[in-house]
Amino acid sequence: MVSVSSGRRAESGEALLRRMAARRRRDNVVVVVLAILAVFGGGHAIVDAFSQPPSGPSENSTVSLIGRSQLVESFAQEFIVRYLSAAAGQQDRILEFVGGAPQATLPTTGRQVVDPIVVYVSREAASGGVDVWSVTVSIRIVRKTSAIADDSRQCYQVAVAVIEGRLRALSLPAVVEPPSHGPDLALDYRATCAADTPLAQVAAGFLQALLTGTGDIARYTTPNSGIATLRPAPFTSVETTMVNADNSSCGASGSTARILVSVNPKLDGTGTPTLTYPLAMILAAGQWQVRSVDSVPALKLPLTAGSMQSPGGAAAPSTSATSKSPVSAAQVPQATQN
Template sequence: MSPTVSLRRRAGVEEQNTNEDLREELPPIADGAHQTTSALAAKAATVGLMACLVLGPVGAVAGGLALAQSARPAPVQAATVTDRSNDQAVAGEFAQRVVLTWLTTTQDQPAPVLALVKDAQISAMSQQAFTTADPTVARIVQTDGTWSVTVAVTVTDARNQTARRFFQLPVQLTNGSVTALTLPTPVSPPTVVQGSTPTYCTQIGTSSPVGQTVAQFLTAYIAGSGDVSRYLTPGVALAALTPAPYMSVRLDDLRSTGDVDPAAAPEDDQRMRVLAVATASVTDKQSSSVAYALTLTARAGRWEITAIDPTPAVAAKTPPDPSTWDTTRTPTGSSAITPTPAGASSPAATTQ
């Protein structure tokens, strides 16, 4: 064999070995399936990364809200309001029955009272019954589960003296049963203080345009003379009393609160409150003095009736100056300080 051929063979073998080594070092070439799988994996990774970026703040907010909810105190349950109106009605009716029975029962027939009050003494019962009329519940309060009912009754005694009298009765309701704990107790009526209406301080002439409007309205409203709607503000509905209780009305006094000058020409939508006192007559010998608190509204240069006020105008009460309160004394059993005007005696301490 010639040297030249030998060299060519050796070079071919070395080249073949070199190509095999290169094939071992290079990564395998991916086919179509491998390329598709790789692309999907890359997209999935991208979507997952974007989801993490988006949900990261949401998770932080949700975590913060959860922490705030856990730190927030539990809501206070609203107190349940128990309807006592039925018990109150039962106690009031029973108290009236006991008081009337007690006033009209005599010694010779004590059974009605004994059926209502267990400890009633027959020997203390009257020998002559009282005459009663117009019973009504004047006051009812609940104390420690017991209803304290005050009943007002018009009573005529053996001297033919008639008076409105008041009786207090403790009534207890248990499982649908009602019990009078004692006999009725005569008590004093509520204190009556004479009232006045100083808020109506401006005198208005009864023959003035305002006075004529009010007089004509009252005549139509309670005496049935004329059309009430002529004197009303548009949109206001007031029906005349039917049948009319009076034959005629005379306006005696008219005053306003002073907010508006009744002598000046009114501007549209101005309002004025007045108190009208009138004599309403049935016949020449029978009449009633009536009072009407009215609200008037101006329209087209004249006053019209807007409302019959449910209550007259009353000046607002000025609250007492706290600096004049005496806070040095506190009733026994109470931790609160009761304001007492200086110079006045504090309420006496009471012991339970």
């Protein structure tokens, strides 16, 4: 009995020593890891290593942010229109918007400001119950000095603070450069289809039924497309002028296709501007059918931007910096999520 008891105590002591040695090894590993984090990332790295990743914005916070954005846009539009249309002695008209109103020099006669449009808004800072926004508003100023009306637009930028739901401009507006026009993105259509090709025939019949109400639209669409004739019909006739497709055979082969259709619609014999429709099509039971009217044309992937175009339609001339190594297209990087 004694020898058995002594053996058990010896075995328990050895197991305890092994556990203690293993714990020391784990502790040493933890110390080494913390030391590395401290050297390369500082204290924040140590805290981040043991903390949960921050949660994304909640639905309520997103809705609240959109609401404040709309509130700021409305305020900025009203302020800029009121300010630009004010005349000398009318500083009180803008005093409710900005504290610098008494120092503003106003023209003898107020200008007629019309058609305000918010073209850009961003939240620049936030702290506690205070948000600071930057808003750019595009407006038209009616000029009476010329017999020809000037319909050009100007952009004005103003900073707006939202303090616990109350709004105030931080300064008077400034004229800024309007948003610039960018290059064209490359579309993914490789063939131009003649009027007698399968894709062009189905597209012409589909758009005729969609836009004029003549013909059976179900003949041209898949059963589950959910596409219905527009009511009331916006046009009385439609002429298809061009069909571009990613299907190089224009429907003679293959089972799917994306096409871009250009049409010249008319209303009671009077022409209207050309329209284009991106369509997704599928071959079912030997018949091409429209599966959907897409919201954007088919884009070449990866997204590729072409050369800048001048207002006349020709490519803009190369600058001296680019003339040595001309670039016809530039890839647009993939979008990333913050």
